[in-house]
Amino acid sequence: MCPAVRFPTVGEVKTQTKRADMVSCRNVRKTYGAGESAVRAVDGVSADFAAGEFTAIMGPSGSGKTTLMHLLAGLDTPTEGSTSVAGTSLAGLDDRALTDLRRDRIGFIFQAFNLLPTLTARQNITLPLRLAGRPVEPARLRVITDALQIGDRLEHRPAELSGGQQQRVAVARALLAQPAVVFADEPTGALDIATGRALLGGLRDAAQQYGQTIIMVTHDPGAATYADRVLVMADGRIHDELRQPNRDTILASLASVTV
């Protein structure tokens, strides 16, 4: 049994007012292609993600989860509607500002290929900070990596780490810079249950202790129970919103959209 990951508080913790919306979108649409073959991947979604809130996005395959996440993170531009992160509208930002935003305010964890294969785990974790020219606090790095149980693997390259360890290195990277928002697309998809759960616990703690906003796409109802709420998507729209979800409510909601 894998122990749950706990983050001891280090130094001063940035306190953020709860309830303030860290990420939000209004009437976003994303259409791929044109004419007959046009696909509405996201079809008029409005949603708010409060600071310190852990949201899971679920839904059948092709329902637009990944597309929505890309829109929220500024990796893709909406055909219509607006998105904002930390109060900044993404619509008017150029590539440089968007890049700075990703570097300073956003962390990413995905299913696979999270790490640069040429860098060691430590170099991967500190990459965003060093790209920004910001100092790395060794104490904080140690606390985070110890909590994720990768403290002794820091000088190894991704190829020398297990899938779960690689994933935890990505989590450490997403947490070290204390980004306001962490986007995760099926972060546990490639992990065994125990490793996956430990990672989710870490994410939840990050949300609770540091007020980081977590937005996670997942197919796993068990994973979604770690979230504060679940958004269920179908056909590019938000079909349902569950607060304090449990396995049963999630399964019931999913069943209603898949039929």
Added chain:
Amino acid sequence: MTMIFVLAWAQVRTYPARLLAIIAAVLLATGFLAATATFAATSGEGLRLTAAAPLTTADIVLDVDSSVRDPGWYRAVAAVPNVRSVDPQYARTVSVFGGDRRGSANVQSLASTAAVRWFDLDHGSWPTGAGQVIADQRTLDELGVGVGDTLTFRQDDGQPMTVTVTGSTDLGFRPLTGSSFRFYADPAFFPGDVPPAALVTIDDPNRIADTIDAIKRALPAGTSAMSASVAADQAAARFAGGNTQLIVLMLTFAAVALLASVLVIANTFHVVIVQRVRQIALLRLVGGHRGQVSRVLLAEAAITGTVGALVGAAAGIGVGYLGADLLDISGGGLRVNPVALVGSVLVGILATLTAAWLPARRATQVAPVRALQEAAEPPAGAVHGGRRLVTGAAIAVIAIAVLTVAGIGISLPLALVGGLLLAAGLLIALPRLIAVLLPPVARLLERFGVAAGLAGSSLSQNARRTSAAAMAVVVGSALIACLAVAATTGRATVDADLEARYPVAVSARTDGGPVDRKTVRALAAIPELSVTATVGTVDAEFSDIGKATPARLAALPAALASRLAPELTASAGPPVLLLPGAYLAARGLSEGSPVSVGVGNRTLQFVARASRLADTTGHLLGVTSADTLTAHGVTAVPTEVWGVARPGFDRAALADKANAVAARDPGVELGGGITEGSDIADVLAILLGLSLAMLGVTVIIALLGIANLLGLSVIERTQEMALLRALGTRRGRLRAVLAIEAVTITLVGAATGVVIGAPVGLVGVTATVGTTATPVIRLPWAQLALLLIAAVVTGVLASVAPARRATRIAPAQGLTR
């Protein structure tokens, strides 16, 4: 900044093999530059030393002009205060016989004052009398004689003398004399000569200026005095241009190697970036700016470029020194020009950065979201479309117009401008043109079976990359074809010109006695000669217009007359005398004018005809047939042997064999076509040799570039290949697919290169030699065939490593994602 370097360094360290092609390309280009720089510095110093060496031991050098006739003109200097010694410097040119070879030799006097002798003996003893000489060990080796052996010198007055080699020295360089050999002898060797120079040493070096003034006052008119160091510098400066031509040629090669390298480096970087799309996207995703992405790539370029350039510079130093050593002008030891060397390294690094610039720019276009997507298709490069093709074609057409004008007008500068324009136009247009050519090539390949079809479709789908890889081959083979065609056509032109001007390829003549029968037989045995015959001569007097001119008449035997001068054999009318055209013109005579020639106590009547035969045989003035002379009862002495060469003979081989015969007979002097035109032949031989060296460089660069391209194609087509394997395709067929791809690239590149290079070479050589001779166009079929064979072999070799990777792909990889 440090993070950029960390990322770049991590890449270089993790995937060194991917960057090997870049290092090799930079290495070659920088190596060429550094070799040129080192060659220039080393040979320059060697030439300086060679020119200045005999003056290094003196303080003051005295010179005379041709008006001075007193052999003792220098003697008065001995009485000038502060002068310690005065040594006259004599020099004579003689023919040297004996040993294995013969040739002209320059004999210089050694100073009587031991301290003024500028080298020491390694073996034997200094020469003392008129019959003793010493020489450089290399000279002795070439002549095949040693210390204690004897040689025969024949001087201007025709008197042979036997000399003994009493000693040898190791100068470490070949003195520049304009003759084949150099010997050193005691002043006693030069009795009665007016020394053209003298070396003076002084007691107090601080009073050199005063002493020079005093010497000038003591010397007769027509003499001059200057400090030895100034004289040494002047002597060196006269030789400064001795290596310029070679350096220019080497720089041309360096420029071409640089260009080919830039192409290979750019393509390699493109490949590297395609392989790394997801990594680049990830870097962008976690907050790397576009500028940071491109800086990482440029830092990688800088690292690999620096490694390649440094290794290349080191290798270049070695090659440059070896080159100078091979030409015997490295006497000053290895000389490195630090500025030029640093320049070469910087140029190598800059070339790498320049080549990486566009691919790095393209890398910044990779969207961050690509890190999250499964399939990593290559980033779409901007399509430059038809505009590029049109621009390039327009420049090329202008260039061809300029080249045509240059070819007709025989202007070398214009030909150079045209060549440069053509290169620019082709570099712009060709990649597109090749890309356009690929689909038809693919369709053609489809007819040759499945493997060829697969290869063709892969090539045409990646047309841009394919054409970029082919460009490196085009540049190299265009240059090779250009040089080979220029050398062959130049050679044919020069040979044809010499053959026309010198109908007699070899002549050996004595001073008056009959030619030794052994020499006649030996010359007749030379396979390059189709006809050899002895030619009799008699003294004659041309008693036209006032004063009589003493000269010789040659009597051509029928065997030669029918070959060389059919007009002599015409039976009707008065006998014909062939005379130099210039002689006829100077005397106001025309074709068919009667001339009377006094031979002994007879006067013979001839009809004059202008002929090159009379022109180019040197001391002869008139040529007639042996029958004519016999008919008049004149007996000619067989003082000469003439040989006519077979068509298309090897000039160098014939010269060697004729010289070997002449070396055994001090009584004869060689003449004829083989003694002319060797300078141009040497230059052309160097061109041909360099074109072969260039072939080597091109093969290496192309090998790396194409192996890289195929490696990438294997990575991209892993699924396709796995599927092919799963469907029952054998490994051999996969290998064949890749080999066919590579060979197609090299063949298309080589053929395009030949099509471009051959005409340029023709125009270039026509513009160069066209002023002096009628161009004879000859194509180097053997070299061009070799080029195509090399292309095929290079292609097959380039496909070996990628094919190994391809055949390791498991069939199952096609079934899983």
